[in-house]
Amino acid sequence: MTSSPQTVELGELALDGGAVLPSLQVAFETYGELSPQRDNAVLVCHALTMDQYAASRHPVTGKPGWWTRMIGPGRSLDPQRHFIICANVLGSCMGTTGPKSLHEDGRPWGLRFPVITIADMVRAQAKLLDHLGIDRLCAAIGGSMGGMQVLQWASLYPDRVERAVAIATAARHSAQNIAFHEVGRQAIMADPAWAGGDYYGGPAPAAGLSVARMAAHITYMSEQGLTEKFGRRLQDREAISFGFDADFQVESYLRHQGSSFTDRFDANSYLYITRAMDYFDLAERHGGVLGEAFRGSGTRFCVISFNTDWLYPTSESRRVVHALNSVRAPVSFVELSSPYGHDAFLLESPDLYRIVDGFLSGTPS
Amino acid sequence: MTSSPQTVELGELALDGGAVLPSLQVAFETYGELSPQRDNAVLVCHALTMDQYAASRHPVTGKPGWWTRMIGPGRSLDPQRHFIICANVLGSCMGTTGPKSLHEDGRPWGLRFPVITIADMVRAQAKLLDHLGIDRLCAAIGGSMGGMQVLQWASLYPDRVERAVAIATAARHSAQNIAFHEVGRQAIMADPAWAGGDYYGGPAPAAGLSVARMAAHITYMSEQGLTEKFGRRLQDREAISFGFDADFQVESYLRHQGSSFTDRFDANSYLYITRAMDYFDLAERHGGVLGEAFRGSGTRFCVISFNTDWLYPTSESRRVVHALNSVRAPVSFVELSSPYGHDAFLLESPDLYRIVDGFLSGTPS
Structure with a gap:
């Protein structure tokens, strides 16, 4: 699909951690045209390892966008x-400022980059909307970490979001999710090539990043999905090899997921973005009462979970819904059936598109 | 508790992979005395990272045995x-022959050690029983990989096992379990100190092994258990640090689990034993029909699962029970409630001890 890839300089950005980023750059793609009334803008928020190429060919992998099933002519977006905007998040590595960007001293930030939060990512996106002359979004939509941003948007800027669609997500990161992220970070940091984050210009910590990706990837699938897709089937062989090669298809698949990831993603970005997710707890600044994060909001919410998602299980979505109910915010909630676990939001899911389409087309109450 | 630690040389061992181990050494502990009728022997089979110190102080960590709740005066074992025997499994690193043992050329086997199976472990234990003059076990019992050995024992040597207690286990390793093991192996192999397995005498691949242990440890606990134990509580601080230190208790806990593991376990053993578990599929040699692995067995079975165990879920235990039913083998099955996931079999569980006690005390039907 035709997109308008752009990168803009947006000046200073004050961060939750107290630091001020001197010069924020945001890379983004847009699809469609902003209406004269400026009322048809949809912000698509991407997940941990995704990027702004939601519906455009990825410049590194050459693959189609990651949400072409959702975005396109005749589709929900x-x-x-709609005027659809997808921006690479703060801290990432596809053009928006992050640890591999250049510091004022001319060298990459590396681990000197300040630790960021989901709210910081959202503030960066708000500056982009200011730049584009968009006061109010017709909708903010995203899955996984994208859903966290959507919830954070509605909480930080309730007047700027008409509709919020939060898919396969949570209002806080659980202990188990923090634990999996910590494994990934330790895998990266254990790689000598990581070199304290100062590896730019030399070999990247690909082995560590690959292990991190492999561990995470398991959490994106359901046990049922893994069993259906791979079971105990062998990879290109009739019998086990009595060795440490990838005898099983699931091993071969995981190794490929790990190694191909390192071609397109920066290890330090993985550290920073997982940290931002771990820190995410919308209730925290509201005395631990999640509803207070949404009190007085004018936003209409749509919360969607998948029944086999064990990374962001339905119980976490229900918690968001109960919080919204407690402050009388309008919310629709659906748990969809899928064998595919967390990844279901990226895979073919007609029910998902139908629900999003209906929610976005409905007249505000 | 007083034990009799011993190491014996047991000669050659022919392996499933086709190799013959020239000289098998088995290290084991015993508790109690063999009766004059030689009918009170109980074999305790240990899990992946456990060892023969089931009820004796560990020589490296100084900690009490890993199953003192099950074994001891007045306890189920x-x-x-009973004459209780617990032997370090083939391929491990606490005295039984494994990759860190010396090859005939005087150097450690390293990756020259042949890849082994659960059946190979069991055959090594059978040679130990021969040596001890024990024809028939009063019972074989174990959890996790220990349960795999128990099932393999009953299948390989049906006349030598009167009762089999398989806890928190499965008759095959699932795609998800293979996937988690593969992450661990890749973490070890990604550590340059691993050096193709030839690291003895130099620094061990502690960083890689630590990451492997961290990833595995998450699977031993339930989400509920992690949430109850840690939630999002911070470690020795009032607020998040905006850094990559272990801000959260769960991070600190996992890091400790990883690093302390490397003091007592050999990375190559981790590779070999996880591989043996991945290869485990009792039905495979019986045309894919699990029941056939037990046809004609004279063993009485007790299968126990825990409701929050997602590594070896109750569905896998039910599959074993259905297979046993299909060949009319006597079997008792219980799913116990516990918030602790897979690790529940090692933790305080009065129901577990009561069931094992009852099953072992019952008159054979």
Whole structure:
């Protein structure tokens, strides 16, 4: 699909951690045209390892966008009706400022980059909307970490979000999720090539990043999905090899997921973005009462979970819904059935598109 | 508790992979005395990272045995009634032959050690019983990989096992379990100190092994258990640090689990034993029909699962029970409630001890 890739300089950004980023750059793609009334803008928020190429070919992998099933002519997000914006998040590595960006001293930030939060990512996106002259979003939508941003948007800027669609997500990161992220970070940091984060210009910590990706990837799938897709089937062989090669298809698949990831993602970005997710707890600044994060909001919410998602299980979505109910915020909630676990939000899911389409097309109450 | 630690040389061992181990050494502990009728022997089979110190102080960590809740005077396995044997498994690193043992050329085997199976472990234990003059076990019992050995024992040597207690286990390793093991192996192999397995005499691949242990440890606990034990509580601080230190208790806990593991376990043993578990599929040699692995067995079975165990879920235990039913083998099955996930079999569990006690005390039907 035709996109308008752009990168803009947006000046200073004050961060939750107290630091001020001197010069924020944001890379983004847009699809469609902003209406004269400026009322058709949809912000698509991406997940941990995704990027702004939601519906455009990825410049590194050459693959189609990661949400072409959701975005496109005749689809739920339609460039003929919507002005769709997807920006690379703060801390990432596809053009928006992050640890591999250059510091004022001319060298990459590396681990000197300040630790960021989901709210910082959202503030960066708000500056982009300011730049684009968009006061109010027709909708903010995203899955996984994208859903965290959506919830954070509605909480930080309730007047700027008409509709919020939070898919396969949570309002806080659980102990188990923090634990998996910590494994990934330790895998990266255990790689000598990581060199304290100062590896730019030399070999990247690909082995560590690959292990991190492999561990995370298991959590994106369901046990049922793994069993259906791979079971105990062998990879290109008739019998086990009595060795440490990838005898099983699931091993081969995971190794590929790990190694191909390192071609397109920066290890330090993985550290910073997982940290931002671990820190995410919307209730924290509201005395531990999640509803207070949304009190007085004018936003209409749609919360969607998948029944086999064990990374962000339905119980976490229900918690968000109960919080919204407690402050009388309008919310629709659906748990969808899928064998595919967390990844279901990226895979073919007609029910998902139908629900999003209906929610975005409905007249605000 | 008083034990009799011993190491014996047991000669050659022919392996499933086709190799013959020239000289098998087995290290084991015993508790109690063998009765004159030689009918009170209980074999305790240990899990992946456990060892023969089931009820004796560990020589490296100084900690009490890993199953002192099960084994001891007045307990389900009672040295005043039973002659209890626990042997370090083949491929491990606490005295039984494994990759860190010396090859005939005087150097450690390293990756020259042949890849082994659960059946190979069991055959090594059978040679130990031969050596001890024990024809028939009063019972074989174990959890996790220990349960795999128990099932393999009953299948390989049906006349030598009167009762089999398989706890928190499965008759095959699932795709998800293979996947988690592969992450661990890749973490070890990604550590340059691993050096193709030839690291003895130099620094061990502690960083890689630590990451492997961290990833595995998450699977031993339930989400509920992690949430109850840690939640999002911070470690020795009032607020998040905006850094990569262990801000959260769960991070600190996992790091400790990883690093302390490397003091007592050999990385190559981790590779070999996880591989043996991945290869485990009792039905495979019986045309894919699990029941056939037990046809004609004279063993009485007790299968126990825990409701929050997602590594070896109850569905896998049910599969074993259905297979046993299909060949009319006597089997008792219980799913116990516990918030602790897979690790529940090692933790305080009065129901577990009561069931094992009842099963072992019952008159054979």
